[in-house]
Amino acid sequence: MSCSVAVSNSPVFSPSSSLFCNKTSIISSSPDALNLTLTHLKPSSSPASPSPSSPSSPYRLRLQKPPSVSLLSSFSSSASTASSSSASGSTVGLGAGSVSTILKRKRPARLDIPLATTGVCFGVPTTPCEVRREIEREGDGYSVYCKRGRREAMEDRFSASVQLQGDSKQAFFGVFDGHGGSKAAEFAAQNLERNIIDEIVRIRDKSEVDEAVKEGYLKTDAEFLKEDVSGGTCCVTALIQDGKLVVSNAGDCRAVMSRGGVAEALTSDHRPSREDEKDRIESLGGYVDLCRGVWRIQGCLAVSRGIGDQHLKQWVIAEPETKIISIKPECEFLILASDGLWEKVTNQEAVDIARPSCIGINKPNPLFACKKLVELSVSRGSSDDISVMLVQLGRYI
Numbered sequence: 561m562s563c564s565v566a567v568s569n570s571p572v573f574s575p576s577s578s579l580f581c582n583k584t585s586i587i588s589s590s591p592d593a594l595n596l597t598l599t600h601l602k603p604s605s606s607p608a609s610p611s612p613s614s615p616s617s618p619y620r621l622r623l624q625k626p627p628s629v630s631l632l633s634s635f636s637s638s639a640s641t642a643s644s645s646s647a648s649g650s651t652v653g654l655g656a657g658s659v660s661t662i663l664k665r666k667r668p669a670r671l672d673i674p675l676a677t678t679g680v681c682f683g684v685p686t687t688p689c690e691v692r693r694e695i696e697r698e699g700d701g702y703s704v705y706c707k708r709g710r711r712e713a714m715e716d717r718f719s720a721s722v723q724l725q726g727d728s729k730q731a732f733f734g735v736f737d738g739h740g741g742s743k744a745a746e747f748a749a750q751n752l753e754r755n756i757i758d759e760i761v762r763i764r765d766k767s768e769v770d771e772a773v774k775e776g777y778l779k780t781d782a783e784f785l786k787e788d789v790s791g792g793t794c795c796v797t798a799l800i801q802d803g804k805l806v807v808s809n810a811g812d813c814r815a816v817m818s819r820g821g822v823a824e825a826l827t828s829d830h831r832p833s834r835e836d837e838k839d840r841i842e843s844l845g846g847y848v849d850l851c852r853g854v855w856r857i858q859g860c861l862a863v864s865r866g867i868g869d870q871h872l873k874q875w876v877i878a879e880p881e882t883k884i885i886s887i888k889p890e891c892e893f894l895i896l897a898s899d900g901l902w903e904k905v906t907n908q909e910a911v912d913i914a915r916p917s918c919i920g921i922n923k924p925n926p927l928f929a930c931k932k933l934v935e936l937s938v939s940r941g942s943s944d945d946i947s948v949m950l951v952q953l954g955r956y957i
Contacts, residue, residue, distance in 0.1 A: 698927050701956075702733060704949040705930035707938070709900065715742045716898055716947040717749040717793075724757065724801075729956055731800045732756070735947050737813050737898035739861075740791035744868035747784045748793050752867075755779045756799065766802070770882040773799065773808050781867045781878035792861075792868030792876065796827060796896050800956050805887050805894070808880040810865040812899040816907045817885075817953070818892040821915055823907035826883050829899070830865035832857050837864040846875040891953045893918050893926070897933070900946035904937040914950060926950040 692714065695706040700722045708714045715738035724730035732753045738745030756776030763772050777795070794811020807815045809827040817824045832838055832848040833855040841848055841857055841864060849859045856862050857875050869876040885891075895910055905913075913936065914929035930948040937946055 696927060696931075701731070702949060702951045703927040703930055704735075704947065705927060705934055706945070706947040707934050709945045710943045711945065713742060714945055715739065715745060716900075716945040717742065717745040718947055718949055719749045719753055720949070721753060729800070729803070731951075731956070732797065733894075733896060733949060733951055734795060734797040735813050735896045735898055735949055737794040737811065737900075737945070737947070738791060739793065739863075739866075740869075741789075742791075743787075743789045744784055744791045744793035744866075747787065747789075748780055748795055748867050751783060752776060752780045752795065752797065755783075756797070760799075760801075769799075769801070769804075769806055770808075770884060773797075773806060773882050774879060777808070777810060777867070777878050777880045784868050785870055785873070788870075789868075790870070792866045794830075794863055794866045794899070795880070797880075798894060798896060798951065800887070800953075803887055803957065804884055805891070805953070805956075806882060806884050807894075808882040810867065810878055810880040811863045812902070814897060814899070814902050814907075816895045816897075816910060818895075818911045818915060818919075820890040820892070821911065821919075823911040825907050826885070826894075828881065829902075830863055830881075831855065832862070832864050834864070840864075841875045844875055887953050887957055889954070889957060891957075893953055894951040895933075896949040896951070898945065898947045900942050900944035901933055901937050901948055903944070904940040904942045905933060909936075918950070918952065924952070926952065 693708050695704075695714070697704045697718075697720070699720055702720055702722075704718050704720065706714065706716050706718065717736040717738065719732070719734045719736075721733075722728070722731045724732060734749065734752060736745040736748045736752075756773050759772035759775045759779070760769060763769070794809075794813045796809040796811075796813035796815050797807070798815060799806040799808075805817075805826075807826040809815065810830060812829040812831060813827075814829060815826040817826055828834075830837060832841065838848050838855075846858060848855055848857060850856075851859055854862050857864060857872060861869060861872055861876060864875070865877055865879065867878050893914065895914065897910075901910070910933055913932050914926070917925045917929035917932075927950075930950050933948050934946045
């Protein structure tokens, strides 16, 4: 490696000063040796044109590693050319000769990063998409609005089918609140209705419809457990048939009906804090513990019934509680919602907010009522997924 330093036009130092010297230090004789040259170039008074390789700056710093011998384009065999290059201080020593052509370093190949695609996953008949922030739907006699909470993916699902078996007076609706992922809620939205209808068709005694619904829940749970997928879901469903409303739930999703403007809860939340649920769990060898202000089974799950939850299946049963009522003229509308609503909004508040958009006006707007309920819960601090479905009962009388 050769290093030359010169400072010109200095009142103290000059190129001839004894404090500076030009020495050549041989670091390595291998072809991979690096050459560092720092040279002050004085303006040339010669009429000859400067070398094309000379820099425009008075200082030149060149640091480069020669390519391997196999990549060199050519070598100079002329001693005079090598001598001339050495005089300019720009020679890179390569052993036998000097390089006449230095290959430029190529730009790295461009990375091809695939764009993420957003998949839409709908259930049968229909469920919301995991990745969307809000879902809204209006159908024949029902409206639903879902809003994702702080989770990365929506875990709530819903299903709605009208004109069951070709009868405009028959329908099925459901809201499913998943936990530990959305797989169980998605599965229930796709299969619970079919399993319930199959059981109803199978029974002969129509008075045993509650047993048919129960078997439909248990069958759906057994099918999901065979999938060997983690997670679970709370469920609330409403089957309308022959002028009757069959409401069932497993977990803390809730059904509330407006009867002449008065809220009537048709389901009871299944939580470990319920005395009968606590006794059932403890009689099966489990325990209920208070964790950070919430009662949980085995210290982890805050609901005592639902579909899925294989690791807690001994205590978290899928058997629903069912209530059957006749649809009367005073039965105005039904609200099916996940606990994201009910933790912040009371039953009567929900009816009072929804009723002006559904009753006594020329153009009811139940979807607007669903949105108002969701926004009210959010404004009160709910960070959970919230799903609200409103069913107009008057059309099924």
